[in-house]
Amino acid sequence: MLLLYNFGISLYNLLLHIVSFFNPKARLFVDGRKNIFKLIAGKTSADRKHIWFHFASLGEFEQGRPVLEELKKVYPDKPVIITFFSPSGFEVRKNYPLAEAIYYLPLxxxxxxxxxxxxxxPEIAIFTKYEFxxxxxxxxxxxxxxxxxxxxIFRPDQIFFRWYGGFQRNILKNVTHFFVQNQESKSLLNNLEINAVSISGDTRFDRVAEQANSPQQLMQIEKFRGNTTKVFIAGSTWPQDEELIASLQQRAQDWKFIIAPHEIHESHIKQLSVLFPEALRYTKLNEDSDLLAGKVLIIDTIGLLSSAYQYGDISYIGGGFGAGIHNTLEAAAxxxxxxxxxxxxxxxxxxxLLKIGAARMVSSKDDLFAAFEMLQKDHQAGEKSASYVKQHTGSTLQIIKMIKRLI
Structure with a gap:
């Protein structure tokens, strides 16, 4: 099985090099790993112990960030190395100030x-959520x-828990300790005779609660909202989400809409501009932009969404018609x-969130219209969201206690 695994890694590397000739993300993936060991040797002293955090992508970085930042408070003199697997994490956070160095993880x-x-x-290695x-x-x-x-977080349908997943199960057995989100994950690992497992919850709750307590002030979005207007914010959207939202926007003319698409390349922004022909673009705003009169604002840049939610009344989280929804907690906080x-x-x-009545699932335009009308009348739904986030904070400190014992 190891031979097959090694072959798969080599094949993946070859395919990435081929795709990199016409795919910008693949090009960043390949170029970021060129001469990587020479780069590391020049920037990082192997004579000094480091704390190593690895994140698959940007979402995992934000998830593990509370642990990293709390650890730096406890051990301010211990240097941190961060690695990313994907360009979407590295390119956004490559200048993160609390790390001594940030690298792409070699294959x-x-x-x-x-x-x-x-x-x-490394003195200790800390991986967040995924990647084995x-x-x-x-x-x-x-x-x-x-x-x-x-x-x-683990599910019964993952390869670790299938009869043919022996190789992957053995990878798990190299982990010193698991901090998992729920009882199901703990039980699944225990069934594999992996017992160094604690239920700590999800560190994202700590992160989004912190963001909600001290959000970045976005003056242009504040002006766009005005004093009395209700705002519908759609975050991390994909084309199928955006078609539904465009239909809703035509019906809800007394609301303002903020759209923050998952992909912000120019061709996608142009597609959005067709759906929302009167929309303002955040990166094109200037002193002549009539923000108060605007009905739709497209956030065509990265890094603003988590703070933009503070100006909204109802949120829509994209991805639910594709691989899976994006971060609901930033809005709920x-x-x-x-x-x-x-x-x-x-x-x-x-x-x-669905169970406590703080969320609605939709699969069509009619569903979206009905959910929108229902949530306008349900004045407790938002309070339930905020309360849910607050009740689930605290996992960071539990993890820090373990780290203190290990380093």
Whole structure:
């Protein structure tokens, strides 16, 4: 099985190089790993111990960020190394100030894992939610370096719990301790005789609660909202989401709409401009823009959505007609009810919000119209959202206690 795994990594690498000739994301993935070990050797001293945080992408970074930042408060002199697997994380956070250095994670081969871990000399490694790499995990264990997985979540349909998943199960057994989101995850791991497991919940609750307590003030969005207008905010949307929202916007002329699409490349923004022909673009705003008269604002830049939610009354979270919905908690933390599409089953918080009446699932325009009307009348739905987030904070401190014992 190891031979097949190594072949898969090599094939993945080859395909990425081919695709990189015409795909910008693949090009960033490939170029970011060129001469990576020379770069690390020049920037990071192997004579000094480091705390290593790895994140698959931007979402996992925001999820693990509370632990990283609390750890820096406890150990301000301990240097942190951050790695990302995907460009969407690295390119946005490559200048994050609390890290000594930020790198793309080299692909998971035995040689890469040995070289990387030797160069960064980690005192502890902390992975967030996803990504289980055979060689990295094996080298860490063989080097007696503690490895934590935080905010983990497991489901019975994952390969670890199938009869043919023995190789993947063995990867899990290299983890020193799991911090998981729910009892189901703990039980699944216990059934594999993996008992170093704690239910800590999801560190995203700590992150979004912190964001809601001290959000970035966005003056142009504040002017767009005005003093009395109700605002519908749609975050991380995809084309199918946007078609539904365009239909709603035509019906709800007394509301203002803010659309923050998941993809902000120019061709997608042009598609949005067809759906919302009168829309203002955030990056094109200037002193002549009539924000108060505007009905639709498209946020065509990265990094504003989590703070933009403070100006909304009802939120829509995109992705529910594709691979799965995006982050509902950022909106819920600001006391907004949330609406999303049918692909939400992998997300515990979405199921919880539905159960307590703080969210509505929609699969058609009529569903969206009905949910919108219902949530306008349900004045407690937003309060339930905020209360749900507040009740689930605290996982960061539980994880920090374990880290203190290990380093």
């Amino acid at each position: 998971d081969t035995q040689k890469n894992a040995e070289n990387f871990i030797r160069l960064i000399n 790499w055979h060689h990295y995990f094996k080298v860490l264990k063989n080097s007696n370096i503690p490895l934590l997985l935080i905010s983990g 600001f006391g907004m009810p949330v609406i999303f599409g049918p692909k939400y089953q992998k997300f515990q918080e979405a199921k919880d």
